[in-house]
Amino acid sequence: MDNNQVQSKEQLILAAAEQEFLTKGYDGARTTSIAQAAGVTHAMLHYYFRTKEQLFERIVDEKFATMSHSMFAIMGDPSLPIVERIKGGIAAHFDFIADNPLLPRFVINEIVSRPERYEVLYKRAGIIIETIYRDLQLEIDRAAERGEIEKIDIKMLFISIMSMNIFTFLAYPFMEPLMGNLMADREQFLTARKAENIETILRRIKKQ
Amino acid sequence: MDNNQVQSKEQLILAAAEQEFLTKGYDGARTTSIAQAAGVTHAMLHYYFRTKEQLFERIVDEKFATMSHSMFAIMGDPSLPIVERIKGGIAAHFDFIADNPLLPRFVINEIVSRPERYEVLYKRAGIIIETIYRDLQLEIDRAAERGEIEKIDIKMLFISIMSMNIFTFLAYPFMEPLMGNLMADREQFLTARKAENIETILRRIKKQ
């Protein structure tokens, strides 16, 4: 078998499934359409993954992991001074989402439509995040006491960063036709938007 | 016929359809489930609305109108000084979305899954928005020249406002379990979040 030369059928199906699920969601996706896009008969899809549900779970697992990686990117480089660290964190998070622009909508839709399914996963993630945030909150509090920045709740700051970074991609198709020339050149807009998000957050924590 | 005393069957179906479509989307919605929720046979649904598609369009039309109203709310009260105006606009927009928390996800999903359908609608909206923004941009430019605020692109500012306000509700189910006690009390969190969004935007335009 040539697993490396040509992509295996399994790989082809997974790639096609990812595309289909990310754009159309579970309900909108069709196993026949995935099989067709992968260039295999739809019996093959069932041979490798048994059910649509199981194929979907493979994609969900990977995408949830990617999403959590993206959230850790906001943490930034701990060796840098706090303002530089936040600046870098925002940029890294923005770039991460830029590389996975379909990810947030997929994850949000999935959480909304079957919350019970992710309760366990979520409880664990919540605890991890809690401890990590505590460290960063401490660093922020110390910087605030030194008068370098404003005192602020790190969670609120994270929500603001995620809001601005994620919304950019989430609502791109919605906003683009409404914004005239501003968003006409995607690359140029994204560059400007990244800078704007950083500027907005930095001003939020700037001592005044 | 008692059109007002008791809700008409048509009204019941529309209400059930709105709930179903907003939470599950077009693909996830089931006409049988809508009929059941409305307490009518599913033949009734087809009698009144012919097809799922036509029923969906009724909901979409209304929701797109609501969404565009919400966007106009950001404009704020033109009789107020610019900073107060923006402050009020953010608050009004936030409250609007708070009253329609399922709206943004629904609209975004719809735009992403069938963009061609809204091209015409969008061209028109884009032109209207363009002219309205021009006025506000002028007012901002004048205030900036007077040294009251920073010079800023109104469209960028609007995107930031929409980002922070909308993301709050869009990602609520996703964030809530990750944020420990912060989001435990929904009302309290929304109040804090509204204030945070206003603070963030005002700092963005504050002359420094």
Place this chain on the structure above:
DNA sequence: CTTTGTATTAACAAAATTGTTAAACAATAG
């Protein structure tokens, strides 16, 4: 009180979609 149009139901039909199976085929280990 009969006609006419609307409302309602149950049963049915059609289509789409997921999933199965049996048989053919290919690769490979012994």
Place this chain on the structure above:
DNA sequence: CTATTGTTTAACAATTTTGTTAATACAAAG
């Protein structure tokens, strides 16, 4: 070479979902 194992296909089955229809009830109008 052949037995075994995994791969592939075509055809089929089951289910779900949307949509239709024919029969019936009901209300209003003449």
